[in-house]
Amino acid sequence: MRVLRNTVHLPADRFTELWQPASFEAWLETASALKRLQGVLMRVGPQDGTADGLRAFCAICPHEICHVEVARETSDLPMDTGPPPAHPVFVCPCHFSIFDPLEDGRAISGPALRGLYRFEFQLVDGTVEIDRVEADVEAIFS
16 A cells, blocks of 8 residues: 555445435655545445445556546446446446445456555544555556
């Protein structure tokens, strides 16, 4: 994991509804420059006391660097194999990679060779503090 230049603070009580995404912006300092990362935080499961069913993903597709979007209606999604999940997923509008937030952002269809990059966070006094991102995220900038 890489420490972000800024810690993102979001009120945890803002995330009571399942699948309601909230966008955020974080900054990563690389050897060559300061890079802006778009992120999405959403509740994908019940409150469990630690992560409270929350997940935070980088909203940049690892395939061709397009911004992913949340697809709530999944029945018509073009899946490589099997039926689409019955819950919202992330879809890349450029080449139609599909990512499952219930499986930590794993790529489940399309050309992406890996899942979405994930942010790490803590719950501190009713606030979600996002302060790290997967180190491999730097690969999207090279």
